[in-house]
Amino acid sequence: KQEVTQIPAALSVPEGENLVLNCSFTDSAIYNLQWFRQDPGKGLTSLLLIQSSQREQTSGRLNASLDKSSGRSTLYIAASQPGDSATYLCAVYSGANSKLTFGKGITLSVRP
């Protein structure tokens, strides 16, 4: 059974800091890995999707890497801003029906 872990559960940083959010998964036989952002009481916003054959994806200040063999992914946020404050969820597509398994998320707070 696929399990996705995100540690720590919460993170607080000052504005302008570069930061790395970690994600690990137990079954390396994945199709894709996707990072989402969720604001309080809202749905999910897709940030980056990394296919299993890729090593990384970039969008603006965000960079996501994937090391499938070790079961790890990182989301790098450059020059963090207060508007980046949200919960960041990592999810992997694996198994029958390409089922999506989510981590519990990392709640990020960027202090002005």
Added chain:
Amino acid sequence: GAVVSQHPSWVICKSGTSVKIECRSLDFQATTMFWYRQFPKQSLMLMATSNEGSKATYEQGVEKDKFLINHASLTLSTLTVTSAHPEDSSFYICSARPLGMDTEAFFGQGTRLTVV
């Protein structure tokens, strides 16, 4: 492109009544739609997978008679919470997978259900 619309965004209902939540893919056809449930400060838990024209597949521990799923067309899936109880209060989110895309899904904005 790839927009998923979910309605209503919030609903309050009395205990014992039923509530229907709709999930529509606006600009693509989706053979597969997924329903998730999220409790406060918890991650999304998959409840069921629905395939157009066939019965939904429920995850272990999810009561299929309580959470009725219908996927009658390639653009619409509905989740009906029957005989709702306060413990059913939660955030429900759907996602839809476009035809021909096996490994990416797009999410609706969620429905906050409160049962009083």
